[in-house]
Amino acid sequence: MEVVSPINGCSGDTAGRVIICKAAVAWGPGEPLVIEQVRVDPPQKMEVRVKILFTSICHTDxxxxKGENESQRAYPRIFGHEAAGIVESVGEGVTEVAAGDHVIPLFNGECGTCRCCKNPKTNACEVMGVNPMKRTMTHDGKTRFTTADERRLPIFHFLNTSTFSEFTVLESACVVKIDSEAPMKKMTLLSCGLSTGVGAAWNTVNMEAGSTVAIFGLGVIGLAVAEGARARGASKIIGVDINPLKSVVGKQFGIIDFINPRDSDNPVHEIIIEKTNGGVDYSFECVGNGEILRTAFLSTHIGWGTTVMLGVHTSPKMLPLHPMELFSGRKVVASVFGGFKGRSDMPQFAKQCIEGVVKLDEFITHQLPFHNINDAFQLLIDGKSLRCVLQF
Structure with a gap:
């Protein structure tokens, strides 16, 4: 098979050929990512090859x-799942997108034909839903990445996307076309963080104007929840975080009341109950911590309070609730990708974002060239960035 370097980008001269390009390869848990040349095979049946223009780093990456979940470890691997790019070529059977289309990748795909995709009550997909264990492509169980040296080692995929590469191959169910006039740098946010948080407020609980809200953990997802609540007309948005700087950041997204658990000996849920005359209508747990989930649950009003779990819980511990506590009328639900059906809902959500229904600029705190990806990881580790966008 002929091999080319992407000199002319997506002009069509690369279709059907192996592309050699730059990627950030992970060779082991916690090891610095290595920028190196990789081979990217052409897309096979129902696959799409995309030239990534911008990508960013999420806490899931x-x-x-770090390799926090040993069962998910697979190396070498290309991480990344927040991005925006242009379709370079498509495989057999792909009709939804074509070469030259502007797209965003979807870690939570939408095949469009399974029972879940046909059910308006869920954004799950039985075929292409989020699967941290998946490492290869569905068509043939192989990878589309290999090392560019003589070893030709297979490089594993990640979350249906693998966007830390100048070119990547995705299942067609995991890519959605957006308006070609949309600002691509900002559209990276829609691949995960912004959609997950805003959608939790809009889709998962369908928040009403005048609602009271408590958000535990003010990273991008928590702040996106706040932005979604602000856009829906929430009357009170309380932010909870141990980082005092988040009190300042949160004000940009409608968070006026801020609680740092380290500043008081009183339990956080009691403080919230006092501030809201009995508890909030909705609480959102964005950390992935069982104790915080319980606090979020206890912070909601009896009779109707709903807690939405957004954090990824890696601990083997079970839910910190007694079944009888649910008789109070409080509820706990979880939300993946904010309840958005990726291919069905993202074009309209992107349009709303462009029109200013929710803020985008404030989430992008840094921008670096792609080869500085390890610096971007450190910014996130140090809590100095919300989203650092990397440009190829």
């Missing part, structure tokens, strides 16, 4: 890079 961070935890996977």
């Amino acid at each position: 961070l935890s996977a890079w």
